[in-house]
Amino acid sequence: MNDIPVNLKAMIEARGLTKVYKMGTTEVRALNGVSLDVFQSEMVSVIGQSGSGKSTLLSILGALDLPTSGSYKLDGREVATMRDDELAALRNQRIGFVFQKFNLLARSTALANVELPLTYAGVPSRQSRKRAAETLTLVGLGDRLDHKPNELSGGQQQRVAIARALVNNPSIILADEPTGNLDSRTGEEILELFHKLHEEQKITLIVVTHDPKIAAQCQRVIKLRDGVVVPDDDTRPLMTYEALRNATLSEHSDSH
Amino acid sequence: MRPFQNIRIAIEALRANKLRSALTMLGIIIGVGSVVSLLSVGNGAQESILAQINGIGTNLVTVVPGVLTLNTSRPPAAGSIGAGARPLTDADARAIEERVSNISGVAPEFTANGTTITFKRTNILAAARAVTPDYLMVRNQTIGEGRWIESSDMSTAARVVVLGADAAESLFGELSPIGERIKVANVPFTVIGVLNRVGGGFTGNPDQSVYVPLTAGYRSLFGSRAAYRGDNRVSVIYISALNNDELETVAEEVTTVLRSEHRLKIDDEDDFTVLTQEQFLSIAGAITGILTIFLGAIAGISLLVGGIGIMNISLVSVTERTKEIGLRKAVGAKRRTILIQFLVETVTLSVIGGFAGIFLGWMVATLISATGVLQATVTPNSVALAVGFSFMVGLFFGIYPASRAAALQPIEALRYE
């Protein structure tokens, strides 16, 4: 039990995040003051009705977009005020993002797709090829390295996308409805993969989902409504350090 | 990020989308190819015209009767200009020979265009040119076979004739004409020589001509047609200056001599025109300049068409590429990295397409040259122009959308429709 490292420092600290889209004269407040903490090695789901701001929140947490106001710290560093290049480095080194629509380069092989973050990290080609192949093997696609996206099933494409998110050993993986484009059986397989990564590699995971079953499998659920976090009776409340520690420890011992 | 890595990414992106790369390259190939070939035609035309002018004879001063203004006139076809004006005469030619310094020869010519030349049963039409022995040197021509007109032929007004290359060929074919008797406007003449081919010229086609001694022409062919106030008319007088530096002085002296011969008063206009080779060149320059502008305009249109081709491909792929850029940024590409990737892509396409285009243009030029119409020459200037332009088009339509996409937040680029 002691060999499970639990770092209780909050990995993600978001305070009062807002995102306002201006559409001509009207304004859309996609996020209206979201504060939340996510701890290392947590597996959190974000739920909420369509249009409640889930994707917007996840994009900001993934440094793919900047909040209109508020503070977002990842590993203690303020992201909301970072320059373009710093954001790029952050996305490259610390964050893995999985999209609902996979977003693979259509004309490149699975291997080339997974290599991409390594190439931008400056990893030499032979090494990056090796690591990409290893990561694809980890997600169960060791025999599909040279397939292009259109030669893969939806589930396999999402595995490639997950491998791409994983390949640079990020601190956190963010997934926006990763099973939304998949049938339920394939969706479960993807979720199993997430569980495996979470348990074996202690990866921190935030999963946006519509599916209550998926939400139920996470340690914690954050519910959004109209751009704010709602403490819901059905979901566990935002935990204190103490509660989280107990929960995390007990879950880990449960699963062993 | 090492530079090598950038190139690798760009080459991979090009290879991943072969069709798009090929179509973009096609635009460049067409643009560069058409500019290179069209300008080569323009250049070839210019060179061949200049070569013909130089072929008229070096250091040549030409005098034609009547007033000829450079802007409005055609190039002088001997004998056809200033028909109503005071003609030039062989006395004028003699005066020039005696009184103008620094000249190596004076060659008057009386021309009867469209003269019937008969050998046995073969008739051809050719210009009959009555000339003096100096003519050969002054007009920069050479004897291919037999001999040229000599002073003795002049003094005896011998009925001998030298044939231009084409005239000889159409009358005699492969046979040697030397010593044969032909009829020039029904008057029998003996062939004494054949000239080497010189190619079409500004003063009528010298190859499709026959040459007789000036005196024989007056006595046997032209008769009263050539008479003028006790002298004989000439159609044109060619004077060859000793060297190029003397050309202008010679032209001036010729003018002075002819004015006094023609008894012109101080404020009378010249009733003849003195042309130097420089002036021929400037006339030709004006003509070929228009030709080059015209061809340049056509080439410009092809460049535009090629450019629009590139633009189409680029615009069609902007959505796709914007998403690609969004994705690349999402996994950590910096803005600069994206721009370098697109720059390398553009440069690669331009260089390969440019070389292919030059090759295509060169092939077209070679084909045109092979037809023998003119010698199309590819010049470095046209190559630089074509490649430069295509590069700019590729740069603008490839890099501009890319730089806009690269400035977006990745999530916006990924959402781009």
Ligand SMILES: Nc1ncnc2c1ncn2[C@@H]1O[C@H](COP(=O)(O)OP(=O)(O)OP(=O)(O)O)[C@@H](O)[C@H]1O
């Ligand atoms: N780029 C944009 N421009 C304008 N409005 C936007 C933009 N992106 C999102 N919105 C608005 O912000 C709100 C939140 O959108 P968001 O995509 O975060 O919702 P969501 O919770 O992910 O919904 P879904 O479950 O359907 O994916 C919506 O009202 C949406 O219309």
Ligand SMILES: [Mg+2]
């Ligand atoms: Mg969404």
